[in-house]
Amino acid sequence: xxxxxxxxxxxxxxxxxxxxxxxxxxxxxxxxxxxxxxxxxxxxxxxxxxxxxxxxxxxxxxxxxxxxxxxxxxxxxxxxxxxxxxxxxxxxxxxxxxxxxxxxxxxxxxxxxxxxxxxxxxxxxxxxxxxxxxxxxxxxxxxxxxxxxxxxxxxxxxxxxxxxxxxxxxxxxxxxxxxxxxxxxxxxxxxxxxxxxxxxxxxxxxxxxxxxxxxxxxxxxxxxxxxxxxxxxxxxxxxxxxxxxxxxxxxxxxxxxxxxxxxxxxxxxxxxxxxxxxxxxxxxxxxxxxxxxxxxxxxxxxxxxxxxxxxxxxxxxxxxxxxxxxxxxxxxxxxxxxxxxxxxxxxxxxxxxxxxxxxxxxxxxxxxxxxxxxxxxxxxxxxx
Ligand SMILES: Nc1ncnc2c1ncn2[C@@H]1O[C@H](COP(=O)(O)OP(=O)(O)O)[C@@H](O)[C@H]1O
Ligand SMILES: [Mg+2]
Numbered sequence: 001x002x003x004x005x006x007x008x009x010x011x012x013x014x015x016x017x018x019x020x021x022x023x024x025x026x027x028x029x030x031x032x033x034x035x036x037x038x039x040x041x042x043x044x045x046x047x048x049x050x051x052x053x054x055x056x057x058x059x060x061x062x063x064x065x066x067x068x069x070x071x072x073x074x075x076x077x078x079x080x081x082x083x084x085x086x087x088x089x090x091x092x093x094x095x096x097x098x099x100x101x102x103x104x105x106x107x108x109x110x111x112x113x114x115x116x117x118x119x120x121x122x123x124x125x126x127x128x129x130x131x132x133x134x135x136x137x138x139x140x141x142x143x144x145x146x147x148x149x150x151x152x153x154x155x156x157x158x159x160x161x162x163x164x165x166x167x168x169x170x171x172x173x174x175x176x177x178x179x180x181x182x183x184x185x186x187x188x189x190x191x192x193x194x195x196x197x198x199x200x201x202x203x204x205x206x207x208x209x210x211x212x213x214x215x216x217x218x219x220x221x222x223x224x225x226x227x228x229x230x231x232x233x234x235x236x237x238x239x240x241x242x243x244x245x246x247x248x249x250x251x252x253x254x255x256x257x258x259x260x261x262x263x264x265x266x267x268x269x270x271x272x273x274x275x276x277x278x279x280x281x282x283x284x285x286x287x288x289x290x291x292x293x294x295x296x297x298x299x300x301x302x303x304x305x306x307x308x309x310x311x312x313x314x315x316x317x318x319x320x321x322x323x324x325x326x327x328x329x330x331x332x333x334x335x336x337x338x339x340x341x342x343x344x345x346x347x348x349x350x351x352x353x354x355x356x357x358x359x360x361x362x363x364x365x366x367x368x369x370x371x372x373x374x375x376x377x378x379x380x381x382x383x384x
Pocket of ligand 1: 145147157179187254
């Protein structure tokens with residue numbers, strides 16, 4: 001239902017929260033942020049910022065009390081408090097029970113398995129010692145991937161184990177899963193949205209290229225350079241996942257296209273996603289507007305319609321620079337047509353910190369790549 005007096009609470013006030021608030025402001029929606037950091041990106045554009053921990057039961061409960069609708073920009077939040085708020089009659093999207101599945105990579109993988117959604121073979125272990133035992137018994141052979149079940153992000157809970165030596169140096173502690181190493185041709189992300197009426201809209205497939213050191217997406221391209229058939233398959237898979245989860249809001253589904261041509265679901269994120277930033281500048285409906293449409297029970301926008309080819313470049317803090325941020329080369333880049341600079345408003349930079357992004361729109365992906373080379377050369381995140 002459309003209402004400009006409804007109070008929308010958002011758990012998390014990072015850049016995704018900021019862009020969600022900016023989209024909400026277009027419709028005069030009131031946005032309330034819960035985040036522990038004074039001056040966090042969303043605090044600069046929301047209606048009101050409450051300082052508090054979105055992982056703390058009491059903080060989330062107190063924050064939710066006077067809100068009508070609650071959503072998230074990060075999945076690692078206190079879902080017990082959200083369940084209590086739901087009991088009290090608040091609308092919560094996505095549902096806390098779904099968040100609990102997604103927050104735990106083990107439960108997430110079991111969900112895919114149970115619903116016949118293709119995913120890399122895996123096994124859960126109660127801790128890293130149990131995994132080492134399975135290796136000793138010959139049940140898991142190198143190379144394979146180890147992932148921590150909870151709290152991993154931006155590659156931090158992921159280790160590729162290639163030899164016995166890696167067990168001493170790279171092994172991650174705690175409850176984990178082992179996963180077969182996929183022979184990846186290209187990584188793809190597809191963002192789907194579902195509203196309470198059950199309508200689903202899917203954004204076109206995006207190709208993700210990773211920074212070799214930082215394990216962060218360095219740039220992404222839309223449409224992905226894959227066949228129409230594979231793109232349609234990936235988009236259909238994303239729709240299947242959001243329908244099976246019965247999630248209301250956005251779901252970003254990360255997939256691997258293997259060298260033998262199979263599509264595997266890697267993981268999903270129940271919120272706006274890095275791989276949808278470009279939609280602000282290149283699609284008829286941005287992912288942020290789409291999320292607001294979905295959680296407010298409004299008709300979904302034309303997510304599938306891109307008005308231009310797009311490339312998204314993460315602006316990462318330059319290696320070797322730490323402290324108050326300074327941007328170099330903005331003027332040169334703005335003189336180029338189709339260059340859209342988004343700065344998140346983080347006061348401090350450090351090596352590889354996500355400080356902003358640049359979306360480049362052009363007639364073709366190739367033309368966008370050319371402009372990206374210029375931007376990469378000139379636009380730098382340094383410190384004073
Ligand atoms: N089974 C796998 N085979 C090959 N590479 C993988 C596998 N799982 C993860 N990776 C690589 O590690 C990256 C991060 O893993 P992911 O599970 O997406 O964790 P995060 O939550 O940090 O994004 C992936 O984008 C991919 O490049
Ligand atoms: Mg990932």
